[in-house]
Amino acid sequence: xxxxxxxxxxxxxxxxxxxxxxxxxxxxxxxxxxxxxxxxxxxxxxxxxxxxxxxxxxxxxxxxxxxxxxxxxxxxxxxxxxxxxxxxxxxxxxxxxxxxxxxxxxxxxxxxxxxxxxxxxxxxxxxxxxxxxxxxxxxxxxxxxxxxxxxxxxxxxxxxxxxxxxxxxxxxxxxxxxxxxxxxxxxxxxxxxxxxxxxxxxxxxxxxxxxxxxxxxxxxxxxxxxxxxxxxxxxxxxxxxxxxxxxxxxxxxxxxxxxxxxxxxxx
Ligand SMILES: Cc1cc2nc3c(=O)[nH]c(=O)nc-3n(C[C@H](O)[C@H](O)[C@H](O)COP(=O)(O)OP(=O)(O)OC[C@H]3O[C@@H](n4cnc5c(N)ncnc54)[C@H](O)[C@@H]3O)c2cc1C
Numbered sequence: 001x002x003x004x005x006x007x008x009x010x011x012x013x014x015x016x017x018x019x020x021x022x023x024x025x026x027x028x029x030x031x032x033x034x035x036x037x038x039x040x041x042x043x044x045x046x047x048x049x050x051x052x053x054x055x056x057x058x059x060x061x062x063x064x065x066x067x068x069x070x071x072x073x074x075x076x077x078x079x080x081x082x083x084x085x086x087x088x089x090x091x092x093x094x095x096x097x098x099x100x101x102x103x104x105x106x107x108x109x110x111x112x113x114x115x116x117x118x119x120x121x122x123x124x125x126x127x128x129x130x131x132x133x134x135x136x137x138x139x140x141x142x143x144x145x146x147x148x149x150x151x152x153x154x155x156x157x158x159x160x161x162x163x164x165x166x167x168x169x170x171x172x173x174x175x176x177x178x179x180x181x182x183x184x185x186x187x188x189x190x191x192x193x194x195x196x197x198x199x200x201x202x203x204x205x206x207x208x209x210x211x212x213x214x215x216x217x218x219x220x221x222x223x224x225x226x227x228x229x230x231x232x233x234x235x236x237x238x239x240x241x242x243x244x245x246x247x248x249x250x251x252x253x254x255x256x257x258x259x260x261x262x263x264x265x266x267x
Pocket of ligand 1: 049096183257
């Protein structure tokens with residue numbers, strides 16, 4: 001039976017995390033926007049940090065955010081205080097902990113540009129400076145160790161209201177073409193010299209459907225799930241992966257994170 005905890009403070013998050021780790025497997029969730037959870041549940045403990053929120057000003061241009069704080073709330077906070085430079089995160093439904101973990105972003109912009117460091121608990125205890133986080137495309141050191149991100153320190157630049165508004169509009173516009181509906185955002189990571197969505201499109205998978213899930217016609221790297229069956233999404237992921245490998249010799253890698261057991265429909 002899966003136990004799920006929603007701590008509100010770093011202290012209780014650490015105690016729960018310690019307890020769950022002693023008992024077996026642990027899954028950490030922020031907002032869950034990049035997660036595909038198995039229909040069969042999860043054989044371990046789940047710790048969801050979305051209620052562990054808060055923003056503390058450190059200086060005129062630096063803030064400390066508890067890991068569960070919504071990126072949207074941070075953007076609103078910054079706008080009020082005329083600090084900016086993170087508007088590229090507009091519309092990404094992340095908690096700041098999840099965003100730091102995944103090094104979320106858009107185009108050549110990623111959250112690592114605003115991160116001063118993250119405070120972790122687990123295999124590593126303490127403050128990891130940005131340099132030590134080894135940020136890469138949708139990757140960070142935190143993906144390679146078992147840890148909870150407790151808080152994230154961010155740096156901004158002084159910005160006028162007009163600058164913030166213009167940058168926000170620019171990134172808002174860029175997201176207009178994205179499909180609506182329930183999804184995990186992009187299912188696959190882009191490669192150095194290919195776009196996953198383009199390959200999936202060229203392979204003819206747009207519109208491919210299983211149950212209530214389908215590959216979006218608008219953006220082939222999105223799978224929309226109008227139902228509640230995660231296995232349908234996993235089936236489409238496996239078919240798309242095999243098809244792209246067979247047609248172009250490219251092995252796609254998931255950006256989406258699995259929790260629990262899934263069948264391998266190619267296996
Ligand atoms: C409609 C839509 C649009 C999206 N657009 C984008 C986009 O433009 N760019 C982009 O990069 N992503 C995008 N995403 C994906 C997703 O929002 C990001 O990856 C985001 O950073 C995930 O944050 P989260 O809080 O939801 O993390 P979750 O989905 O809950 O978790 C993601 C991973 O981070 C780990 N994690 C989360 N919080 C912590 C923590 N505090 N400590 C340790 N580990 C943690 C989890 O274990 C998991 O491995 C989109 C998703 C959706 C649904």
